[in-house]
Amino acid sequence: MGIDPTPKSFKILVTCLKAILKYLKSDIESLKESKLPVLSNFNKLSSKEIDLIKEEIKKIKYSIRECQTEVQKVIPERKRKRLAAFYTVNEGVNLMANITYEFLKERKKKSVVLADPFVGSARTLTTAIQKIGASRIQKVWGVEKFPLSALVAYASILEAINGEMEKVTIIVGDSFKVIPKLFLSSTSPIPKADAILTNPPFTRWLHLDRNYRNHILEIIMKLGYERYLTRRETGLQVLSMFLADFILNDNGLLAAVLPASTFYTLYGRGYKKLLREKYTLLGFMDHMSKISFSEDSGFKEVIIVAIKEVNRNTETVFMRLNGAEKDVARIIMRKDSHNIDDYLINIYNLPGFIDTNWLSLLENKKLRKIVVNIFNQGLKNGTLGFGNEILGNRSIVRGVEMYGPDFFFIPNKYWKIIEDDRESIVISNLKNKDCLEINKKFLVKTLRKPSLYSNSIEITSNSYALSIPLVEINELPKDLQYYIKWGMLSGSAKPAINAYGAYWYSHTYKQIRSKKPFGHVFIPDKVDLSFKQRGVFANYSKENISASKNFYIIKDHDGITSKIITSWFNSTIFISTLILLGRRISDTWTRFVENDYLELPLINVNSIENYCAMQIVRNIDNIIQKPLPPLWDQLYDKYRYKLDTSILNAIKIKNPESILHELYNILSYGFESHYKCL
Numbered sequence: 001m002g003i004d005p006t007p008k009s010f011k012i013l014v015t016c017l018k019a020i021l022k023y024l025k026s027d028i029e030s031l032k033e034s035k036l037p038v039l040s041n042f043n044k045l046s047s048k049e050i051d052l053i054k055e056e057i058k059k060i061k062y063s064i065r066e067c068q069t070e071v072q073k074v075i076p077e078r079k080r081k082r083l084a085a086f087y088t089v090n091e092g093v094n095l096m097a098n099i100t101y102e103f104l105k106e107r108k109k110k111s112v113v114l115a116d117p118f119v120g121s122a123r124t125l126t127t128a129i130q131k132i133g134a135s136r137i138q139k140v141w142g143v144e145k146f147p148l149s150a151l152v153a154y155a156s157i158l159e160a161i162n163g164e165m166e167k168v169t170i171i172v173g174d175s176f177k178v179i180p181k182l183f184l185s186s187t188s189p190i191p192k193a194d195a196i197l198t199n200p201p202f203t204r205w206l207h208l209d210r211n212y213r214n215h216i217l218e219i220i221m222k223l224g225y226e227r228y229l230t231r232r233e234t235g236l237q238v239l240s241m242f243l244a245d246f247i248l249n250d251n252g253l254l255a256a257v258l259p260a261s262t263f264y265t266l267y268g269r270g271y272k273k274l275l276r277e278k279y280t281l282l283g284f285m286d287h288m289s290k291i292s293f294s295e296d297s298g299f300k301e302v303i304i305v306a307i308k309e310v311n312r313n314t315e316t317v318f319m320r321l322n323g324a325e326k327d328v329a330r331i332i333m334r335k336d337s338h339n340i341d342d343y344l345i346n347i348y349n350l351p352g353f354i355d356t357n358w359l360s361l362l363e364n365k366k367l368r369k370i371v372v373n374i375f376n377q378g379l380k381n382g383t384l385g386f387g388n389e390i391l392g393n394r395s396i397v398r399g400v401e402m403y404g405p406d407f408f409f410i411p412n413k414y415w416k417i418i419e420d421d422r423e424s425i426v427i428s429n430l431k432n433k434d435c436l437e438i439n440k441k442f443l444v445k446t447l448r449k450p451s452l453y454s455n456s457i458e459i460t461s462n463s464y465a466l467s468i469p470l471v472e473i474n475e476l477p478k479d480l481q482y483y484i485k486w487g488m489l490s491g492s493a494k495p496a497i498n499a500y501g502a503y504w505y506s507h508t509y510k511q512i513r514s515k516k517p518f519g520h521v522f523i524p525d526k527v528d529l530s531f532k533q534r535g536v537f538a539n540y541s542k543e544n545i546s547a548s549k550n551f552y553i554i555k556d557h558d559g560i561t562s563k564i565i566t567s568w569f570n571s572t573i574f575i576s577t578l579i580l581l582g583r584r585i586s587d588t589w590t591r592f593v594e595n596d597y598l599e600l601p602l603i604n605v606n607s608i609e610n611y612c613a614m615q616i617v618r619n620i621d622n623i624i625q626k627p628l629p630p631l632w633d634q635l636y637d638k639y640r641y642k643l644d645t646s647i648l649n650a651i652k653i654k655n656p657e658s659i660l661h662e663l664y665n666i667l668s669y670g671f672e673s674h675y676k677c678l
Contacts, residue, residue, distance in 0.1 A: 001041045002147040002172075009074050009148055014053055015062040016155035023163030028054055037171045038147070038154045064156045068121040071152045072295070086294035088199045088257055091287065091321060092303055093124050096197045096255040097131040098329030099283075099305050103195065103253045104132055106333055111138040115193035117175045117200070117243055119144045122153035124197045129160040137161050141169040141190050143178050176216045179243055180223060192249050199257040200240030202299060205233050228270035237262055238271045245274065245308070252308045254279070257293045260286065260300040264357035264583050266595060272358070279306040281316045281347060283332035286362055288322035291586055300584050302359070305332050315344040318361040351375070353581070353600055360580045367666050371576050374653055375601045382607050383651035388598040390605065391565075395555050396594045398525075399547035400446065400465060400511050403495035407487040408508055409448055409548075410438070410464045414492065417462070425464065429486075436479040442468055444512060447539070447547035450524035454534040457570060458624040459522075461545055467509045517546045520562040521554040523569060526591035529579060535628030537578070538569035552594060560617055561605050567620045568603040572644045572663055575631065579667075603651060612650035619643040635664045 003009050020036075021028060028050060032043040045053075072087050088096075104112060112132070116125055119142025129137060140157055144150035154170040161167055169190050171178050182188045205213065216239055217232065225242040237258055248254060262268040275281050283305035287293060292301045303321070317332050317340070331340060345361050351372060354360055360368060378384030387396070402408040410427055411417050419426035424439045446465040453459045473481055484505055487493030496504040511517070522539040540562060547553050554565060568574055577600065582590030592600070605613070623639045634640045641660065648656035 004074065006074065008070065011060070011062055012067045012071055012074065012148060012152060014056045014060050015064060015067050016151045017053060018057045018060060019064050019155040019159055023158055023165060036154065037169070038151045040172070064152070064159050067152045068123045068156055071121050071149050074148060075146065086199070087120050088124055089293055089295050091323070091325060092257055092293035093127045095303060095321065095325040095329060096124050097128040098326050099255050099333060100128045100195055100197065100253065101131045102329050102333035104136065109194070111136050112194045113138050113191050114140040115196050115247060116142040116198045117179060117196070117247065118198050118240060119153045119170065120199065121149050122156050124199065126156045126160040128197055129157065134161040137167055139167055139191055143171045143173060143175040145174055147172050175243060176219055179247060180219050183247060192247050193252060194249055195253040196244050196248050197255045198244060199294060200237045202259050203236045205235065208236065228274045230270040231267050234267040235259070235262060235265065238267055241271055242274070245278065248308050250308055254306045254308065255303065257301055257303050260302050260359055260584060263302065263359060275306060276348065278310065279308055280311045280314045281306045282314070283317045284358060284361070285319055285321045286359070288320040300586060312348050315346045317343045318345050319343045320362060356596070356599055357581045357583070359584055363580050364666060367576055368580055370659060370663055371580055374573060374659070377653050378651040379601060381652045383604050384601040385604040386598070387600055387602045390602050391554065391598070392556065393598065395557070396597050397515050397517050397553050397555060398594065399517055399549045399551040399553055400508050401549040402465065402508055403499045404487070404493045407492040407496070408466045410466070414490065436483055438480055438483065439477060442466060442480060445543065445545045447522055447545065447551055449548065449550050451533065453539045454536065455627050456625060457536050457540050457566060457620065459539045459541055461541070465508055465546065466505070467512050468505045469509055470503050470506045512546065516555065517553050518544050519553040519555045520544060520558050521566050521569070522547050523552040523554070525550050525552065526585065526589055527578070529588045529590055531631035533630070535630055535634065536570055537575060538566050540566040540624065552597065560613060563617050563620055564603060564605050564613060567616050567643060567647060571647050572640065572667070573647060576663060576667065603647065608650040612646065615646045616643070616650060619646045632668070635668050
């Protein structure tokens with residue numbers, strides 16, 4: 001039957017069969033002739049196996065509701081995480097059920113076709129049926145890849161609609177193959193949906209087989225969504241939502257759990273475009289206290305609610321869910337709340353830098369207002385510009401990726417540097433005391449990890465990265481040969497050997513040659529917004545050096561320019577931008593990527609007046625080498641205040657002192673208490 005044979009699987013199977021037989025009003029042998037898609041291979045069971053099931057049915061006391069939550073645990077954890085096969089938590093399920101109820105009430109619909117193209121165990125659909133009443137169901141259908149989950153979905157829906165079998169269709173298969181085959185035919189055996197409630201797969205694009213990736217892209221283009229594909233390397237959830245759109249009737253309801261990344265990545269821009277062009281987005285929610293709406297997911301997730309009709313005058317409710325799903329559903333669908341204005345935003349009138357990340361619309365409204373005000377004034381004055389205009393499109397580069405940092409970085413946990421002169425370094429093995437001399441033509445001075453430089457703006461690096469040209473090992477100096485062979489024998493170079501094979505020791509060299517990752521300004525790849533151990537955001541180096549993949553490097557700028565850029569990235573204005581617009585990857589961790597920095601406003605070093613530039617430089621010089629306390633402890637400090645004030649003056653912001661005090665108050669009383677308690 002395509003089900004992994006485990007005790008739990010068998011228990012779930014028997015429970016489902018018992019439920020189906022209850023409504024079929026027949027014996028188990030009749031299931032062999034059943035044409036139910038979820039039982040397509042049942043006729044392959046032997047009489048002995050049938051007898052075993054009969055006996056177990058008499059004894060089983062498991063409920064279908066239990067099966068709905070337990071069936072996902074049958075999928076091996078590693079496979080489940082790779083496929084992102086996660087089911088919606090109770091708050092999400094209840095919210096979508098209440099949304100469906102309010103939708104039918106508002107539209108005065110007497111019956112509805114419910115669907116989920118990624119149905120799982122149908123917890124969302126069954127909860128919705130229980131909420132709206134089985135009598136209002138015209139048809140309910142779904143598609144599920146895992147046979148046991150599909151069987152649970154069928155049995156649970158059948159139970160929810162009191163055994164009206166003709167109203168239920170659950171198909172076992174891949175939605176990207178099943179749905180086009182059904183609905184591109186002249187007559188589909190099932191109708192399109194009036195309401196789709198779904199939690200589509202979030203499988204990482206690189207985890208999908210290349211042929212399968214090409215296949216589903218072809219399908220999506222065939223269905224007419226090519227213009228919404230902003231890039232070929234996309235998110236599976238975006239393609240899933242195109243599929244959902246294809247089967248949703250006009251004026252139909254969509255409620256979906258989606259990874260937050262859908263709304264701040266390049267590949268998600270196409271879906272945001274589709275929402276604007278074909279839908280009225282009624283609600284956009286994350287959870288007040290949880291990262292995800294999916295059990296065991298670990299992804300930052302949101303729930304969206306939309307109607308497939310366009311009304312540009314309808315504003316979207318952006319809010320955080322914290323219980324009271326019934327009340328929230330009423331707010332979203334009918335807007336009958338005294339405080340609703342605090343949550344309403346028109347997604348058609350967003351500034352470009354806000355539109356890049358819709359999660360920012362869930363953040364502190366006062367903070368957003370201040371940041372938008374600063375950006376609008378600066379852009380109008382010409383004292384702020386977008387990163388790509390000021391720095392150049394290729395000015396920000398990710399640092400060097402090293403497969404085996406305890407081989408490619410020196411010093412490391414096996415070797416220390418005992419001499420460092422102009423031409424070479426001498427290293428000593430911490431265990432056997434062997435000493436080797438390595439010429440600096442095979443070394444690049446490199447920052448290793450952000451935590452080493454988290455409390456001082458100006459830094460010096462005492463670390464090197466190996467950069468070995470593509471030559472045979474025996475063509476290299478003897479000491480370097482010895483070090484390479486040590487890396488092979490010790491296992492410290494194993495990741496590079498496995499990844500690159502021949503010339504594995506040259507993979508850093510190739511990156512350095514192609515990317516030229518050298519600069520004076522260094523930005524951490526990601527940061528904990530609690531700032532418990534971090535007093536600075538960006539680092540500055542007098543030397544033109546490189547960095548690991550844990551940093552972004554700003555290239556081709558030095559001297560005063562690099563100090564002003566460093567000042568901007570360490571200013572409270574930028575930290576506020578990071579809080580507001582960062583790509584949130586957990587409750588406190590966030591990040592920007594290269595494209596974000598290039599699309600965000602940045603102090604225009606080419607347009608600010610000279611005396612303002614020199615004032616910024618003087619103020620950063622006062623703290624550039626100081627050990628700085630965690631960020632929250634710097635608020636109202638005279639040095640930070642002077643630096644922030646000089647930046648606001650340089651970009652010609654009106655009432656800079658007033659704005660700065662308001663900003664400090666928001667951060668101090670709003671975010672500090674929140675992040676410190678996590």
